[in-house]
Amino acid sequence: MxxxxxxxxxxxxxxxxxxxxxxxxxxxxxxxxxxGEPDSAKLILRDLVNATVGFEQLAQVVHKPSxxxxxxxxxxxxxxxxNLSKILLAIKDSLHVEIRTSVVSV
Numbered sequence: 283m284x285x286x287x288x289x290x291x292x293x294x295x296x297x298x299x300x301x302x303x304x305x306x307x308x309x310x311x312x313x314x315x316x317x318g319e320p321d322s323a324k325l326i327l328r329d330l331v332n333a334t335v336g337f338e339q340l341a342q343v344v345h346k347p348s349x350x351x352x353x354x355x356x357x358x359x360x361x362x363x364x365n366l367s368k369i370l371l372a373i374k375d376s377l378h379v380e381i382r383t384s385v386v387s388v
Contacts, residue, residue, distance in 0.1 A: 290332060304330070305379045312370075312381060318377040327369060328355035334376040344368045350376035 297304040307326055309314035331340055331351070341348040344365060351369070354361035361369070374381055 287350065290329065293329045301377070301379070304333070304358065304377050308370075308373060308377065308379065308381065324359055324361070325357060326356045328352075330373050330377075331355065331369070335372050340369065340372050343372045344380040 297307065307330055311323045311326040314320070314326065321366070331337055335343070337348040337351055340351055341344075344351065346354075346365065353359050355369070368369060370381065
């Protein structure tokens, strides 16, 4: 039986070699937040932090302990808008991308 790679390792590898995939994950996280699905959005952001800036470096940027950041980006975490904004900016800067969201008209 062939060995399989852990999901998180797969995401990290793909983010690091495919900028379009990284951009799509960031866009999806933001769209999930805007559409009322913060738990899913936080998990995607957690994967992006692991694949880009890393929790230790993010802790230095945000001036929060890495353990607190791990909790914030868990499904049950409750980051403030200020912390979420700093996290998104750190990911954006690490990826060297712009933040894009889709606007759904009613």
